[in-house]
Amino acid sequence: MNTEQQTIIKNGLWTNNVALVQLLGLCPLLAVTSTFINGLGLGIATLITLVLSNTFVSIIRHWTRPEVRIPIFILIIASIVTAIELAMNAWFYELFLILGIFIPLIVTNCSILARAESFASRNPVFDSALDGFMMGMGFLLVLVLLGGLREIIGHGTLFSNAHLMFGPAANDFELSLLGDDYPGFLIAILPPGAFIGLGLLIAGKNSIERYRSKKVVLVSAPSKPAEASAAS
Amino acid sequence: MLFRKAHSPFVNAQTHVHSIMYQVLAALIPGALASIYFFGWGVLFNLIIAAGVCLLSEAAVLKLRSRPIEPALKDGSTLITACLLALALPPLVPWWLTVIASIFAIVVAKQLYGGLGFNLFNPAMVGYVVVMVSFPREMTYWTAPLGVMDQWHSFGDVFNVIFRGTVPAQVSIDSITMATPMDAIKTQVALEQGISSTRQSPVYGPLFGVIAGKGWEWINLLFLAGGLWLIKLKTIDWRIPVSFLLTLLLISNFFAVSDYATYPSALFHLLSGGTMLCAFFIATDPISASTTPRGRWIYGAGIGVLTYSIRTWGGYPDGIAFAVVFMNITVPLLDYYTRPKTYGDLEVD
Structure with a gap:
């Protein structure tokens, strides 16, 4: 794996994370993350869409006229999303009902068009697919993290309704972390909780980065005393 | 001269x-x-x-x-x-x-x-x-x-x-x-029990004082007294409380007159719940309230309309907190559009 691909991975998961840095696709992110499983369901659907759309856009990149590229990208994305929607309708019917309008709306998730336009239409197929996977993974991780946090704080449970995703065998996946008489902090489940939670996640990411950059400065400063004095 | x-x-x-x-x-x-x-x-x-x-x-x-x-x-x-x-x-x-x-x-x-x-x-x-x-x-x-x-x-x-x-x-x-008078009236009116029958019912009857519920009248009147003292000291501006109370009075009176059996009187609205606490201590918060004279009129009136709407048609017994938070959002806009004209400033349009 060369350095370029390592950059792609790091970009997707952390430095250029779709949800936490680019702040794209916030509508589904805020709307469906009321539980861990809902977040996981939408995250996987978005991930598959991103990988496939990036791959196809990259394959046809030499034959796409720049004047009509946006409609073509949208057509590709829409076909993939329709296929995913039909598949979920067939095999994950209950989850499909819960996620509802947000599955067809993956088409309008700006992160997908953004990746097609800014990455896949200019890069080779494997890199594009990897970029789609990593961007989708970054989005999925945030969805799952936010969904899990909101579920724990709001209901005191984790992995409730896991059977929607993993079949009846997963019925007892549900953990009740905070005890049975936890009154439930309803606002975490309601839309304001999504905004507050996302805000805190972004703040957390930024503070981790600030902490890291401070550490880098502290570590590197003594090793280059000449440069530092020259710069000042 | x-x-x-x-x-x-x-x-x-x-x-x-x-x-x-x-x-x-x-x-x-x-x-x-x-x-x-x-x-x-x-x-x-x-x-x-x-x-x-x-x-x-x-x-x-x-x-x-x-x-x-x-x-x-x-x-x-x-x-x-x-x-x-x-x-x-x-x-x-x-x-x-x-x-x-x-x-x-x-x-x-x-x-x-x-x-x-x-x-x-x-x-x-x-x-x-x-x-x-x-x-x-x-x-x-x-x-x-x-x-x-x-x-x-x-x-x-x-x-x-x-x-x-x-x-x-x-x-x-x-x-x-026990339900507050405001809550009692809300649930009973939703059950199509009129206000007068709520006031005389064996459960809620003793709850209602002369006007707005036992205790609540006195609490509100004493907050009113404290608020008037603050206005006299010029610690708070008189416009927001006046505008809020006047709006609440007018709307509630309008509905009470139109259908006396369903809508409580204006005095009930003024002296029950958190009305006076809101008018003089919450809505007048110097930081989150509007700062221009005209803006304050609009701000107070907005809280009045929202409070009455939430109390009457909303899901919660009292609507003060929601009304205040809602109007807080509008403050930057209100302040922007109601800036007083500087002396000597020309009309530029």
Whole structure:
């Protein structure tokens, strides 16, 4: 794996994370993350869409006229999303009902068009697919993290309704972390909780980065005393 | 014609943040005492918990932000937030609910926005809204006021309810709580029971005083007195309370006259719930309220309309907190469009 691909991975998961840095696709992110499983369901659907759309856009990149590229990208994305929607309708019917309008709306998730336009239409197929996977993974991780946090704080449970995703065998996946008489902090489940939670996640990411950059400065400063004095 | 001449140096009026805040705190005292008198130990517990948690969380966040802690704690603004919150909460809410509301008020609504002077929303009302939305059941834990009951619930009983969640033997939580007059009217009207039959019903009858519910009239009148004193001191501007109360009066009177059986009278709306507390202490918050004269008229009227709408057609018994938080959002826009014209400024359009 060369350095370029390592950059792609790091970009997707952390430095250029779709949800936490680019702040794209916030509508589904805020709307469906009321539980861990809902977040996981939408995250996987978005991930598959991103990988496939990036791959196809990259394959046809030499034959796409720049004047009509946006409609073509949208057509590709829409076909993939329709296929995913039909598949979920067939095999994950209950989850499909819960996620509802947000599955067809993956088409309008700006992160997908953004990746097609800014990455896949200019890069080779494997890199594009990897970029789609990593961007989708970054989005999925945030969805799952936010969904899990909101579920724990709001209901005191984790992995409730896991059977929607993993079949009846997963019925007892549900953990009740905070005890049975936890009154439930309803606002975490309601839309304001999504905004507050996302805000805190972004703040957390930024503070981790600030902490890291401070550490880098502290570590590197003594090793280059000449440069530092020259710069000042 | 003679003008008084004034030469520099001018005398500096010694108004500081803390002097204003302590005036507001002093003006709260009569109404707060009335709340304690009518609702008992629970109000005292709420005040102590809220004040303690608010001061602690303010100090904790300021320490994290490495800002000076002592002046911020001494300026009294945190104590006002704590008092407004505690006076708005029902007297028998569990202790953790007061703690959550206080933390949200100070940490999220005040300090995350940048601290005193930068908060977009009234901290106390944000804390109240958060627990109102999250714990609707616990937020109905009002006791019957003194006058309906013969005496306060004993210190031990209230302590157990609040801190340990246990009710005295042989009774349930429902038998020591009672709907507020506003809540009673709302649910009864929803059941198509008219107001007069609610007032005479065996359950709710004793709850209603002359006008707006036993206890509530006195609490509101004493907050009104404290507020008038603040206006006299020019600590708060008269426009917001006048505009709010006038709007509420006009709307509620309009509906009450149109259908006397369904809509409570204007006096009920003015003297029940948190009307006076809101008019003089919450809506007039110098930070989150509008700052221009015309803006203040609109701001107060907006709170009046929203309060009446939520009380009458909304899902919650009282709508003050939601109305105030909602109008807080509009303040930047209001201030922008109602800037007073500078003297000598030309009309530029």
